[in-house]
Every structure is written in C-alpha cells, then in structure tokens.
Amino acid sequence: MSTAVSGTASDVIGVLVVDDHAVVRRGLSAYLESTDGIQVVDEAVDGQDALVRLRRLAGAGRLPQVVLMDVLMPRMDGITAIGAVLAAHPGLRVVVLTSFGELERVQAALQAGAAGYLLKDADPDEVAAAIRAAHRGDVHLDPAVAGRLTRHLVSPPTGLAALTARERSILALVARGLSNRQIAAELHISERTARTHVSHVLTKLQLSSRTQAALVAIREGLVPPPGA
Structure with missing residues (x-):
C-alpha cells in the first residue's frame, strides 16, 4: 500500500485534479497553483485515468495528499473512483467537486469515503478551504449540501x-x-x-x-x- 507523500515541502498540499472537462481542469489547476500551500501535481480525465496517474506518481514518490474529484465522468465515475483510490492509497483524501447535489449522490460519495463535497458554483476560496480541511482530516461540505443532509437526519423523508x-x-x-x-x-x-x-x-x-x-x-x- 502507498502512503501519501509529496515531492514538495511538507507544508504544501499536493492535489490531483480529476474532471472530464478540460476547461474545468485547467481553470481549477490555474487557481490552485496560485494559492499558497497548494500544488497541483497532475490532472486526470476520469476515475480510471486517476488510478493510473496515482500509481505513476506513487512510483515517483510524488503521490498527492488530496484528490479533487468530479462525479459524472466516462469509463469510471467519481463515486466508484473514490472507493478504488482509497483502496489503493488509503492515506489519500478525496474531495468531490461536482454540479450535482442530490442527496443520493452526496450520501453515496460520503459512504465511499469522500472527505468533502462541493458544488461547482462554490467560490474558489471554498475549494481551497475544502482541500485544506481534507488534509487536516476534517470533512468540508457545501452549505447547501450540509443543509440537505441536516434536514434529512432531523426529518427523514416519507x-x-x-x-x-x-x-x-x-x-x-x-x-x-x-x-x-x-x-x-x-x-x-x-x-x-x-x-x-x-x-x-x-x-x-x-x-x-x-x-x-x-x-x-x-x-x-x-x-x-x-x-x-
């Protein structure tokens, strides 16, 4: 089993960005690269590509600490990929960043082991905050998502x-x-x-x-x- 390490200074959080839309990947990478304490180590186009890239990064001693993962992607979707990534690299943390906030998807992602769930209309600073929270071992949820979960727990649907x-x-x-x-x-x-x-x-x-x-x-x- 691989453990999360980084080829950069210990206070820098390495991130793998996983999204099937090139514009989204590049936009996220550009923002994160300009953010203190965060470095994008690679990008992947879907869950299957993410596993391949993580294996290569681990072999090079550059495994990131956090994976920023979309949900709907070809070949291997994000929910499936969360479980596969954590099985192969249990020291990693996965933050979901997606356009879909349905309760079923949120619960599936958290059950798979996600350390955060954000919607793509989140402010860039919130994305960075979720990455830092995941790195600390905390769970960061989009406010709208957190509200849905709370209402579901307080008053289960009938x-x-x-x-x-x-x-x-x-x-x-x-x-x-x-x-x-x-x-x-x-x-x-x-x-x-x-x-x-x-x-x-x-x-x-x-x-x-x-x-x-x-x-x-x-x-x-x-x-x-x-x-x-």
Missing part, C-alpha cells in the same frame, strides 16, 4: 420522497402489474435484485402488498389510473 430514483421506477412497474421476473427483464437486473427492490419499496412506504403500492403510485401520479 412517502415517495423516501424512495431512490430506481425504487420509484420499481414502484411504477409494480403499479403496471409486472411481476418480479418481468421487472427484472425490464430493468436488466436479476429477479432476486428486483424482489429486493420491491421489498424495500413496500418497507419504506409502510405497505403490506403490491396492490397497496399500486394505489400509492396512481395517487401520486407515477402512473395513470386504469382506463385513463
């Missing part, structure tokens, strides 16, 4: 709001009368996975039958009523 996007799709298919096998075929998943999703939907909605689930889906407008 009804359809408690379902993930996939679970809402499952609910709509249940309302259409599809069996677990048919749902599996429709979504290209295993029948066991479909059955698990249906069970989660019923549990979250506090329902005891597929018929009740279908009625909820119709009432909430997920599917039209029969004969409509």
Whole structure:
C-alpha cells in the first residue's frame, strides 16, 4: 500500500485534479497553483485515468495528499473512483467537486469515503478551504449540501420522497402489474435484485402488498389510473 507523500515541502498540499472537462481542469489547476500551500501535481480525465496517474506518481514518490474529484465522468465515475483510490492509497483524501447535489449522490460519495463535497458554483476560496480541511482530516461540505443532509437526519423523508430514483421506477412497474421476473427483464437486473427492490419499496412506504403500492403510485401520479 502507498502512503501519501509529496515531492514538495511538507507544508504544501499536493492535489490531483480529476474532471472530464478540460476547461474545468485547467481553470481549477490555474487557481490552485496560485494559492499558497497548494500544488497541483497532475490532472486526470476520469476515475480510471486517476488510478493510473496515482500509481505513476506513487512510483515517483510524488503521490498527492488530496484528490479533487468530479462525479459524472466516462469509463469510471467519481463515486466508484473514490472507493478504488482509497483502496489503493488509503492515506489519500478525496474531495468531490461536482454540479450535482442530490442527496443520493452526496450520501453515496460520503459512504465511499469522500472527505468533502462541493458544488461547482462554490467560490474558489471554498475549494481551497475544502482541500485544506481534507488534509487536516476534517470533512468540508457545501452549505447547501450540509443543509440537505441536516434536514434529512432531523426529518427523514416519507412517502415517495423516501424512495431512490430506481425504487420509484420499481414502484411504477409494480403499479403496471409486472411481476418480479418481468421487472427484472425490464430493468436488466436479476429477479432476486428486483424482489429486493420491491421489498424495500413496500418497507419504506409502510405497505403490506403490491396492490397497496399500486394505489400509492396512481395517487401520486407515477402512473395513470386504469382506463385513463
């Protein structure tokens, strides 16, 4: 296993910038290079490229301390990459910088091990603050993201709001009368996975039958009523 080191002075935080948009990467790198105490050691175009570059940097003794990671990228997305990066280099810290602040993405990133989550409309100074916080071992969240997490913890969502996007799709298919096998075929998943999703939907909605689930889906407008 590699440990995070830097080829620069010990008080300088090395950063790998990972984003599939060249303009974003170069803009971030230019800003960070002008920021005291932070040095961009390399750039990567996606999660897979990040792993390759980190391996090379580790071999050269220039492994950064922090990875600044986008979420939606080709080949390997940011959420998957967080886990892969931390598995290969457990001393690193990963800060997410993305345009997407949905609670599901935030929770997935934090569960994968992210040490921060920022939206791309964040002030440049906040990006630097998140990098420094990650380096200290703290977690830095965008204020809007932190607010969503707090509201979720204080008042957990109920009804359809408690379902993930996939679970809402499952609910709509249940309302259409599809069996677990048919749902599996429709979504290209295993029948066991479909059955698990249906069970989660019923549990979250506090329902005891597929018929009740279908009625909820119709009432909430997920599917039209029969004969409509």
